[in-house]
Amino acid sequence: MNLEKNPHRWLIVAAVMLSTVMEILDTTIINVSLPHMMGSLNADRNQISWVLTSYVVAAGMLMPLTGFLVNRLGSKKLLLINIIGFMFASALCGLSQNLTEMVVFRLFQGFFGASLVPLSQFILRDTFSLEEQPKVMAIWGIGVMAAPIMGPTLGGFITDALNWRWIFYINVPVCIIDLFLVFTFIKQSTLKKETIDWIGIVLMLVSVGSLQLFLDRGEVDDWFSSSMIRNLCFLFIVTFVLFLIHSIKTKKSIINIHLFKDRNFALGTLAMTFFAASFLGSLTLLPEMQETLFGYTSNLAGLTMAPRGIASGIMMAVVSRLLMLRVDARWLMMIGLSIASYTAWQLSSLTLDTSIKTMTMIGFIQGMGIGCFFMPLSSIIYATLPRSSIAEASGLFSFGRNIGNAMGISLLTTYIDRDAETNWNHMAGHINAANPNLTHWLNVQHLSLSDPHTIARLGNELSTEATFMAYMHMFRIAAIILLIALCMVFLLKAPKRSLISSGTNLAES
Template sequence: VLGFVIASALSGLSTSLTEIVVFRLLQGVFGASLVPLSQSILVNTYPPEERGKAMAIWGIGVMIGPILGPTLGGYLTQVLSWRWTFYINVPVGIFAMLAIWHAVPDTKRRPRTMDWFGLALLSFGIGGLQFVLDRGNQDDWFDSHTIQIAALLSVIGFLGFVWHGLVHRERSLFDLRIFRDRNFSTSSLLLAVFGLGLYGTLVLQPMMLESLLGYPTFTTGLVMAPRGIASMLSMFLVGSLINRVGARPLITAGILLSIIGTFATTHYNLYISPFWVIWPIVVQGLGMGMIFVPLAAVAFTTLRPEQSAEAAGMYSLLRTIGSSIGISIVTTVMTRQARVVWNQLGGHIQPFNPSLYLYLDRLHLTPTDPRAAAVLGLELGRQARMVAFADAFTLIAWSFVAMVPMILLLRGSRIGARSGTGAAPAPTTE
């Protein structure tokens, strides 16, 4: 937490692009472990019958950041400065450090050497994949030798990491045997697909509202805020219901709500009113809150207590990879579809098309007016991008549909009824 706070302060003080990239990198280095560590502490501290409520409160903290971030960030940027989007982490981080020292007991240390070779292989795998996802669309994917090399390094890194983990499993970075647990492996797969839908939506919707509908940054944040409120409400509801009805019905309900809300976004258009923009966002928020908490709870139900730390790290890693892949896929689909639709719509602009004359007449223009070409080109681009956004939202909706049959693989969905681990002992203080 201390490293994250310092990196945030330095990011706000940055005076060049190089500095902000370096300090943002440090933010990621120090902040990456916070989510899995906090999840591991909860799993080891609370017995199975209380884990659902604990995960609900934890889930609010994890989900509320990316959901309400655009609202707070837009407000701080518009009222103060972009630097305050980093400075805001300083008081929050200081409060978190004080709370940790006061409330979190020290745990018994288990001596273990760092698996630097496994870490290097995993870094090559993730780094190569991230480069391919970030630069692939720009460099025309595998027509680029750079992308081919990065993809090859990624494959070698991931395969090498798996081989190393299976051969040297006693000292590997992660004990890959945790994937033998069906609940954990299924939940991890569901979480990766969920990350695609969640972060793909969080990237596309603000982009659409600002670039096509002309919403200011702060207004965009306000429009997105109901998603966070709805997620909080559904997480509280899930926390009280999960022990009674089980995880599987709640996850199913959450997926169905996410499907409904996301398919509704495919009907967005350039002249849509705020109400029709917001209600699908609210439904999505309700659904996503109902997915995240029970999924996190059931993932650790049948694992042994000593596996929780490694499992939490891998669980968080797969969520990150899923979100990275999702963001890359939806932005690529949106960009490419915009070009395709632009060409398709452009084919309808013919000199003898009566609709063209009616449109120009409303603007008090004629086909021979030099301004007509510029106006038509601008409108054509806006309509093409709107259709492209709808196509990307359709892809996200179908990714949620793909989650439905995976739910059948989960077993023992009653969190407190039966657990392979039993009540995990509280951490011992040295």
């Protein structure tokens, strides 16, 4: 669609941005409110985690089906259904009186929110010309990257000012405004009636659902020591293999796995998965470290995260201009991942005396790297795909980001817990009267090993130091994962510039 033929294009941007930011915010905004929910819903720490799990699992199961749903229902109709469903599910979440109600309504919220992000990306690419897409996708990218960063800050503010229920109620007026914009300005896409691959749908839903549950509950249930986790792993492997075999043999499979034959799309999605595992995973754990070890309040921890979003937005605007000037997207991605990896390694060099200023500055620089990577990636992975595949490709790309995020949080959290235990045992072996360093510390503190309070204090000191060391090691792992993503960028193929300028690579197939 040509820009001159659509005078309402920026209202379309506003419409899809509202739904995008709203959905992504709801994945992180409730994190700081879980302790408040525990009392209201009569749940313990382990049970309340199902509020997060239910949403992630439901969204993960439906997200790969975005392309299929767009073909069957059309982009406008699907978006309206999703917004209406998300609005009612949000209101019901706020009204929940017990944990069961909350988990059920969060499942529905995840189902209806699953397609919002990939669908918004498809609508923007379908609305704007290829030459203008870098600019509009930069705006979209700001929302995608800033929303999870600002979620905890906004959630803490709403919970303190009102109560946790308003985290869900706030979605209702936003959805009403969004419904008006979508209904008024967005046009329906062309429908494609195809045979429904019921076998593929069932296999995909079971496979993705078991994988999401495996990743989300693995750390909580101590991984393979739990029979449920072992069964989920087995179920995922069996159904995933069956799904691949079925998709290869079936001409009209529910998921077009042949999209991954495109080198840029396959490597780009994989790079995004590793990036999400590293950055989004460690980003989720960073506020927890700041609150438990540095003594930050939830609001202060959130505020120190804000510069990442600001820097990311600035760089996306700059990079979109560079892409319009035909700067090689691969070089921009390499620079972005290098900066992100370097700053992740810098975080591994913190001390418990590190100032807020230093930590905020590292975050700001890291945000610049993120913006420099995400914007070019969103452009290059679709450049060699036919336009008819963009909706499905958007769903699969977003699914890769979600899976990477789930893997990162789960595996990095497990690593921190086990490394902290290893560090504690190692340092505890040096707690004896023959250790000159311990003797010196006891003399300075005027303490004695015969005093039970001294032993308790030493235990707390060891626990703090062991956990801190585990976080530092975790940031090094995150930096290495980003370098793996960087290696994938070297394998990307530069789309022909003549195709980019003419848009023939996005012609209808």
